[in-house]
Amino acid sequence: MNDDMTHEPSDTTGPRRLTRTRDGRMITGVCSGAAAYFNVDPTLVRIGAAVVTILTSGAGILLYAAAVLLIPEEGKDVSIAQELINKQTSRN
Template sequence: MENRKLTRSNHRMIAGVCAGLAEYFGWDVTVVRVVYTLLTFFTVFSGVIVYVVLWIVMPEQSNKDNYRDRMNDRLNNR
């Protein structure tokens, strides 16, 4: 069994919540974003509250591939 963790993705448009959900469940991120948008409109914008809560609760994905980490590693290894 694969050890997966639900995190916000680095491939984000706003906060990475939809992309993180798509990566966790193996779905297409575009489909998740479209479904989220439709659900938000049809539930009188309560999806915005859910998105903000998930933004706060979901940890950010830590990747050693981003620019900031590479620069910190380079500066600290001198």
């Protein structure tokens, strides 16, 4: 197997987490994060996302946007959505 194709998580001591990666991202890191999680090439995930978007007349864009909100960025414990919820509950 080619070393360029491996996407091993940097922290192998704990359970795997699906995160939006910083390394290899094109827009927000959703596809590269999913590729690292499933240990596949990011290009395959990006092509799959494009195919889903085309076949569902654009619903793939909504799924991508939801993933951006729900999947935490690499190095963070909570997602954007959880940060907003925490901010709102701390006000009350």
